[in-house]
Amino acid sequence: MKKNMRIGLIVDEMTSNxxxxxxxxxxxxxxxxxxxxxxxxxxxxxQILSENGTGRIESYTxxxxxxxxxxxxxxxxxxxxxxxxxxxxxxxQRILGGGFIYTSDxxxxxxxxxxxxxxxxxxxxxxNADYVVTIETKGIPLAAKTAELLNLPLVVIRRExxxxxxxxxxxxxxxxxxDRIQKMSIAKRSVRxxxxxxxxxxxxxxGGSLKGITEILGEFDVExxxxxxxxxxxxxxxxxxSDTVNLITIDSVDEEIKSIHMTANDL
Amino acid sequence: MKKNMRIGLIVDEMTSNxxxxxxxxxxxxxxxxxxxxxxxxxxxxxQILSENGTGRIESYTxxxxxxxxxxxxxxxxxxxxxxxxxxxxxxxQRILGGGFIYTSDxxxxxxxxxxxxxxxxxxxxxxNADYVVTIETKGIPLAAKTAELLNLPLVVIRRExxxxxxxxxxxxxxxxxxDRIQKMSIAKRSVRxxxxxxxxxxxxxxGGSLKGITEILGEFDVExxxxxxxxxxxxxxxxxxSDTVNLITIDSVDEEIKSIHMTANDL
Numbered sequence: 001m002k003k004n005m006r007i008g009l010i011v012d013e014m015t016s017n018x019x020x021x022x023x024x025x026x027x028x029x030x031x032x033x034x035x036x037x038x039x040x041x042x043x044x045x046x047q048i049l050s051e052n053g054t055g056r057i058e059s060y061t062x063x064x065x066x067x068x069x070x071x072x073x074x075x076x077x078x079x080x081x082x083x084x085x086x087x088x089x090x091x092x093q094r095i096l097g098g099g100f101i102y103t104s105d106x107x108x109x110x111x112x113x114x115x116x117x118x119x120x121x122x123x124x125x126x127x128n129a130d131y132v133v134t135i136e137t138k139g140i141p142l143a144a145k146t147a148e149l150l151n152l153p154l155v156v157i158r159r160e161x162x163x164x165x166x167x168x169x170x171x172x173x174x175x176x177x178x179d180r181i182q183k184m185s186i187a188k189r190s191v192r193x194x195x196x197x198x199x200x201x202x203x204x205x206x207g208g209s210l211k212g213i214t215e216i217l218g219e220f221d222v223e224x225x226x227x228x229x230x231x232x233x234x235x236x237x238x239x240x241x242s243d244t245v246n247l248i249t250i251d252s253v254d255e256e257i258k259s260i261h262m263t264a265n266d267l
Numbered sequence: 268m269k270k271n272m273r274i275g276l277i278v279d280e281m282t283s284n285x286x287x288x289x290x291x292x293x294x295x296x297x298x299x300x301x302x303x304x305x306x307x308x309x310x311x312x313x314q315i316l317s318e319n320g321t322g323r324i325e326s327y328t329x330x331x332x333x334x335x336x337x338x339x340x341x342x343x344x345x346x347x348x349x350x351x352x353x354x355x356x357x358x359x360q361r362i363l364g365g366g367f368i369y370t371s372d373x374x375x376x377x378x379x380x381x382x383x384x385x386x387x388x389x390x391x392x393x394x395n396a397d398y399v400v401t402i403e404t405k406g407i408p409l410a411a412k413t414a415e416l417l418n419l420p421l422v423v424i425r426r427e428x429x430x431x432x433x434x435x436x437x438x439x440x441x442x443x444x445x446d447r448i449q450k451m452s453i454a455k456r457s458v459r460x461x462x463x464x465x466x467x468x469x470x471x472x473x474g475g476s477l478k479g480i481t482e483i484l485g486e487f488d489v490e491x492x493x494x495x496x497x498x499x500x501x502x503x504x505x506x507x508x509s510d511t512v513n514l515i516t517i518d519s520v521d522e523e524i525k526s527i528h529m530t531a532n533d534l
Contacts, residue, residue: 004274008315011275012282016321017378048275054283100431104454108423110415111284137403138431141421144408148377154408156375164367164405187371 003041006031010045014069015054018121019151023066042067053077055118070125071149073118075267081115082248082264085230089248092258099253101260103231107138107202116247117145119267120200120228123245124150127225130195131155133217135184135209139202142230146200155197157213161185169219173212176236177205184212191220198226205233207240214241234263270308273298277312281336282321285388286418290333309334320344322385337392338416340385342534348382349515349531352497356515359525366520368527370498374405374469383514384412386534387467387495390512391417394492397462398422400484402451402476406469409497413467422464424480428452436486440479443503444472451479458487465493472500474507481508501530 010027014020027038046057055071073081085106094102106112124146132150134143135157147154161168165187175182191197199213214224232246251261277294281287295305313324322338340348352373361369373379391413399417401410402424414421428435432454442449458464466480481491499513518528 004271004311005315005318007271007275008278008312009319011278012315012319012321015279015282016319016381044271045275048272048279051272052276052279052283054279096431096433098430102431102433102454102456104423104432104457105420108411108414108421110411110418110421113411114283114415137407137423137425140404140407141411144375144377144380144411145415147375148381148412151377153372154375154377156371156404158404163365164363164369165371166363166369187369189369190371 001031006033007041007044007048010041011048014045014057014067015049017151018055018069018071018149019125021060021064021066021068026066070121071118072122073115077115078119078267079264081112081119082267085112085248086262086264089250089262090260092260095253095255095258095260097255099233101250101253103202104138107230108141113141113145116142116230117149119247120146120198120245121149123228123267124198124226127198128196129198129225131191131197131222133157133191133197133199133213134201135159135213139200139230142202143200146198146228150198152198155186155190157216158185159183165190169216171212171216171219173208173215175208177208182209182212184209184216186216186220188220191217191222193221196223196225198228199224200227201229203231203233204229204239204241204244204246206236207244210244211240268298273300274308274311274315277308278315281312281324281334282316284418285322285336285338285416286392288327288331288333288335293333337388338385339389340382344382345386345534346531348379348386349534352379352515353529353531356517356529357527359527362520362522362525362527364522366500368517368520370469371405374497375408380408380412383409383497384416386514387413387465387512388416390495390534391465391493394465395463396465396492398458398464398489400424400458400464400466400480401468402426402480406467406497409469410467413465413495417465419465422453422457424483425452426450432457436483438479438483438486440475440482442475444475449476449479451476451483453483453487455487458484458489460488463490463492465495466491467494468496470498470500471496471506471508471511471513473503474511477511478507 053074132147133155167188168185170185228245234251249263320341399414400422434455437452495512501518516530
């Protein structure tokens with residue numbers, strides 16, 4: 001087989017399986033090549049992925065070693081993504097009143113989702129999480145894409161306990177966005193105790209539901225090691241959770257003059 | 268730039284952007300090569316993607332022509348996927364009573380989702396849909412992945428009208444699974460009239476909610492041109508919708524002897 005072809009096959013296979021560890025032996029046997037040739041190929045694959053800004057290949061030596069594609073996104077591409085979302089959100093027709101903005105089309109757009117998830121993958125890869133957790137509904141595609149890129153299972157917390165979830169644990173929490181007590185529920189069999197989770201959601205106002213998720217995971221001894229949201233409101237300044245990664249901050253929504261002020265956060 | 272590198276860059280870019288049409292000019296200018304060299308490259312890229320079973324490159328000539336990566340999955344890989352899901356579902360601990368089975372971990376597993384979505388992309392690519400539509404909650408990741416592969420926007424129908432969706436249209440429908448009247452609601456601005464949609468969901472029993480989705484889309488003059496579900500119950504035999512693509516049929520759940528009978532459908 002020609003080297004041209006082999007490089008393409010490896011790029012396709014590794015990028016289709018983000019964060020999956022491949023033993024070098026796997027590719028050596030598949031393509032009947034020496035380890036030295038494969039190492040050269042992997043260097044080229046790494047160069048290709050960094051040239052395109054798709055991510056990088058991490059290599060691990062010794063027992064259990066191998067290579068892994070780690071997705072990423074450059075600062076420049078992140079800035080372009082933020083600019084694109086801000087431009088879309090600036091449409092005054094999105095203003096619904098009460099500080100609410102219509103965002104579903106953005107949260108359900110495959111290309112924006114992919115790029116937002118690449119930012120979270122880059123930021124949270126080294127946190128060694130076991131799960132990506134979200135709460136229904138609008139953040140599910142973003143959390144699912146982040147989970148795919150980090151090769152982690154997704155866990156979806158429900159508003160109401162469903163029979164099809166088996167035994168569940170529920171908590172009540174205060175939601176500032178809706179100014180009322182809300183409920184959330186998690187399937188007992190969806191997480192193992194003593195593990196680590198990243199929370200991904202579409203939007204944060206006061207951080208009430210994110211704090212609720214942290215608490216419900218705490219019931220299972222699951223530690224939250226990262227929180228990411230696509231959008232975050234500037235107010236209230238004192239959030240119920242800290243150290244969150246937010247792509248865009250919504251500074252203010254002026255319903256009178258139909259304008260939305262936003263800031264792209266430095267990522 | 269070496270041909271090795273160029274092939275890898277094109278594979279990476281095209282597979283990262285499924286169903287996106289690239290003008291040949293785009294790659295010719297980006298890599299400063301003649302159209303004849305690019306045509307040769309594209310042939311090799313197509314060979315790579317078919318060798319890995321990832322999909323194929325479609326070429327279009329004339330004005331508005333170019334190349335497009337169309338995701339797919341071989342019959343053999345589809346059979347392996349079905350076998351893998353059936354094996355997972357066979358665990359008697361999944362039986363919850365009342366014919367319900369715990370499936371969330373399967374519906375939230377990145378690799379299974381990707382492969383299930385590849386089947387739907389292969390089956391529905393030629394239907395020329397404008398949207399992928401689902402109803403919250405458990406089918407959202409599968410629908411989102413299918414939408415990504417077909418380069419279509421996702422539309423999520425809600426159980427309750429949400430303020431953040433703007434104006435909505437709601438209908439009531441009869442759910443056989445829950446043996447009661449249920450409600451569904453769609454944001455008016457989420458679909459344009461006169462368009463075509465594919466519906467993707469995790470599970471179908473009698474087809475009540477799928478028929479409900481068809482009706483609510485009909486209110487907007489949106490035609491349903493395909494329905495796909497991961498799992499479908501054998502009973503009732505007379506479904507409320509027809510011509511559905513179901514990966515696996517659940518023939519019976521025996522709660523006494525804790526066993527689940529399933530069939531992998533021919534896909």
